[in-house]
Amino acid sequence: MVARLLAAGAREVRVLSRDESKQDAMRHRIRDERVRYYVGDVRDSDSVVKASRGVEYVFHAAALKQVPSCEFFPLEAVRTNVLGSANVVDACERNGVETLVLLSTDKAVYPVNAMGMTKALMEKVGQAQARNNPSARTRVCCVRYGNVMYSRGSVIPLFIHQIRNGLAPTVTEPTMTRFLMSLSQSVELVEHAFQYGQPGDIFIRKADACTIGDLAIALCNLFGAPAKFEVLGVRHGEKLYETLASREDLARAEDLGEFLRVPVDSRDLNYALYFDEGDVGRDHLTDYHSHNARRLDISEIMSVLLTLPEIRAELDAAQLTPAAPA
Numbered sequence: 001m002v003a004r005l006l007a008a009g010a011r012e013v014r015v016l017s018r019d020e021s022k023q024d025a026m027r028h029r030i031r032d033e034r035v036r037y038y039v040g041d042v043r044d045s046d047s048v049v050k051a052s053r054g055v056e057y058v059f060h061a062a063a064l065k066q067v068p069s070c071e072f073f074p075l076e077a078v079r080t081n082v083l084g085s086a087n088v089v090d091a092c093e094r095n096g097v098e099t100l101v102l103l104s105t106d107k108a109v110y111p112v113n114a115m116g117m118t119k120a121l122m123e124k125v126g127q128a129q130a131r132n133n134p135s136a137r138t139r140v141c142c143v144r145y146g147n148v149m150y151s152r153g154s155v156i157p158l159f160i161h162q163i164r165n166g167l168a169p170t171v172t173e174p175t176m177t178r179f180l181m182s183l184s185q186s187v188e189l190v191e192h193a194f195q196y197g198q199p200g201d202i203f204i205r206k207a208d209a210c211t212i213g214d215l216a217i218a219l220c221n222l223f224g225a226p227a228k229f230e231v232l233g234v235r236h237g238e239k240l241y242e243t244l245a246s247r248e249d250l251a252r253a254e255d256l257g258e259f260l261r262v263p264v265d266s267r268d269l270n271y272a273l274y275f276d277e278g279d280v281g282r283d284h285l286t287d288y289h290s291h292n293a294r295r296l297d298i299s300e301i302m303s304v305l306l307t308l309p310e311i312r313a314e315l316d317a318a319q320l321t322p323a324a325p326a
């Protein structure tokens with residue numbers, strides 16, 4: 001996102017995060033005087049207010065995002081994902097920020113784990129700001145997407161590490177499905193919300209899905225390893241499939257081709273006014289989830305993986321020419 005903003009000619013980009021070491025690594029990688037680094041924490045309102053003073057646009061990606069660790073420390077997830085996000089919303093309004101985009105996840109839909117529940121509440125905090133303050137200075141909207149391939153701490157780099165060290169990848173449950181998105185697709189979704197979002201909108205990117213067993217085999221094939229994996233069993237708080245849009249979302253959604261736009265339910269608390277009309281339009285019986293989305297087969301997964309620069313770099317490092325997808 002920072003790279004895209006710089007390329008688009010931003011005068012200044014501020015990065016607020018807790019980890020000075022990651023900031024230092026980024027400073028060396030990006031080498032651009034327009035990037036300013038602020039050490040702080042979304043849990044500390046003061047640090048967010050200071051970092052967002054004089055800022056026009058804010059992209060809020062700070063989160064506790066590992067499902068199993070949020071299960072063990074749910075209050076930590078509440079502090080960062082819910083209260084921290086509320087601090088960001090408040091700081092933006094206070095400083096007259098024009099647009100705030102909140103980054104959410106498919107795990108926020110019908111959530112079963114603390115990570116998803118806290119992200120769902122973050123969506124609610126953003127939407128309540130839009131609904132309760134029609135004259136708000138800040139336009140708040142949300143994006144929701146599935147797994148970003150090769151993101152830090154996720155399963156693809158783990159499988160590659162295992163395969164490159166001669167180990168069989170450890171698959172939790174082979175039939176489990178996930179939506180697959182590239183980093184650039186997720187950034188495009190954020191940019192779309194930033195450009196076109198109305199207050200309280202949630203934008204969803206449609207995506208293809210695959211089973212984790214097929215993903216492991218596709219990576220074994222690419223790295224020339226035997227096509228086999230070890231089965232671990234489902235981890236704490238995990239779902240067999242993820243839902244990008246609920247049937248309730250779909251009843252209100254506008255189909256934009258690659259994206260769905262779910263506008264905020266802008267009725268006020270005076271429900272009597274709506275008694276005659278009711279909440280019409282709930283004609284969707286199915287959700288949009290990773291079991292009923294388009295399913296990639298092993299050779300399609302291999303082709304998708306080969307489009308990622310990170311996978312190409314891993315193959316180069318292993319001095320491998322990729323096996324052609326069958």
Ligand SMILES: O=c1ccn([C@@H]2O[C@H](COP(=O)(O)OP(=O)(O)O[C@H]3O[C@H](CO)[C@@H](O)[C@H](O)[C@H]3O)[C@@H](O)[C@H]2O)c(=O)[nH]1
Pocket residue numbers: 065066067104105106107145146147148153154155156158170171172173176177178212234235238242
């Ligand atoms: O050793 C492992 C670790 C994970 N998995 C599976 O791989 C899939 C993906 O796991 P992981 O990469 O850890 O991602 P998720 O737990 O699905 O969560 C990621 O994807 C979400 C979007 O759905 C984001 O919101 C989260 O921040 C991000 O961590 C899941 O089915 C896991 O069960 C394995 O099979 N073996």
